[in-house]
Amino acid sequence: MGRIIEEIYVWRLPVRFYHWINALCMVALFATGMYIAAPVLNPALGEAVWHKGMGWWRYLHFAFAFIFIANFLFRLYWALFGGDKYARFGGFRPWSAAWWGKPFREQVESYLFLRSDEPNYVGHNPVAALAHFIFIFCGSTFMIFSGLAMYGENNPGGFNSAWFGWLIPLFGGSYSLHFTHHLFAWIFPVYVIMHLYAVFRHDIVDRTSVTSSIITGYKHKVEEEPG
């Protein structure tokens, strides 16, 4: 293993907090959501007044959902106004042809083993940025909007029903919206697998300590050793 030649402070504390709160919420929301869809535990016979089974699972789902939303909004704020070079949206411009140009192509080629060298980025590489945009930004936005629309069904005419209820006719009814929300929940475990794999692989191939960087905040550059 080569000598560490540089330490770079990449993930500042707010970004690390966001990451871990988001991870916790994603796991909790997926687990509670799946339980709500298929409640497997059944209490022994008795009076309903002694049990809160489903009520608690739903309560947890909603509680984690509001933490998730607040965390998501904070991350948007941080990206737009945080002045954090590695956490902003500035570099991500998929609407311009230039963004899909050389750097993106090189990164894709590297992932497809079409080139032997790994382009090295301190922050996110262009492919990672695109994945985060699709799974985390678009995915979370859809889950938040559809979730609030369904939450608003508890209180017709209330805030959530007024602001997000339009999704129900858009998806052709409450049932279809519930179903789509349930289906799209699966993008998160798919994302987690790809994310973990990519992080571990980059850590092994590039030796940048990317895995520990989300705890410590520091990435490392190591001296290339002649093999």
Next chain:
Amino acid sequence: MQSNQTFADLFRSRGVSRRDFLKFCSLTAVYLGLSPSLAPSIVEAMENKPRTPVLWIHGLECTCCSESFIRSSHPTIENLLFNMISLDYDDVLSAAAGHQLEAVRKKIMKDYKGKYILAVEGNVSTRDDGVYCMVGGDSFLNILKETAADAAAIIAWGTCASFGCVQNAAPNPSGAAPVSDIIKDKPIVKVPGCPPISEVMTGVIAHFHTFGTLPELDRFGRPKAFYNTRIHDKCYRRAFFDAGMFVTSFDDEATRKGWCLYKMGCKGPTTYNSCSKIQWNGGTSFPIGSGHPCIGCSEPNFWDKGPFYGRLAEVPFLGSDSNADKIGMVAVGAAAVGAAAHAAVTAVQKAKSDKPGNDKA
């Protein structure tokens, strides 16, 4: 036709006491979700306004809406409500038939131009110029367009006319379409349900008669008074849902104890209707009350939304056997296999490049 008669006249001529008449008006106000102070408006309208002429036409349907309507809860009131709307044309219920009946429809359309209500039961066959539904020698498509042209408002009875029911379930061989797909320039109130509850049907007519306008509608065009909340929210078994006490088979102990039918595929949590409030047949019962899960019959396309007795619907576009969780697990499995394969190739490449002679990792 005694079309200038008011309801009060009619009630008196039927020997209904003033007391019963006022009771009916208050009850209607309650059903409509109006404040008690508005009951006098209903009394006033019933006493002074001439009855609203209604033309009731039938397309592709099973007549369950009519069956429900004529079973409005209280026998006297049912009789009176039925007369209340001055039902001038209804090809199912009329004694007359044939040319004479069609002449009545044409006459009402001319005499009450822009003032009559068009009630539509059933949906419209649109394929091949609508030949799959012919009424009185013409296609129902043409009859609807012709009759709707001079109507003040349209009431779409039932899920057929509102959203398209079993007739336009996939693959929809006759091109059946709801009224709102055909008529775009008239106010339409949708009263879905298969059939809708009779008190809901009479309530909508009473509202139009009293205020001269359609009731307040939700995003789907349904009257908010009856379709604002889900069946789930007013269900008497809701306590068992919150407690997590579910029926898991139709002959278990939980069924006998009347627990929640959520796991039996109850669509109550996603269905907007008044079944759990007003109930059916004069408050006798409703499906969940009889131990059967709600099938969501007042929701758009409920036929195409998967099995009635399962919570997770099947996804129609990915084969008959897939559901959301299966697709999700396949996607997760594919991601895991992809990652493992990529890792293997990486390992092979790294092993190759780590051999002496290569200077790049």
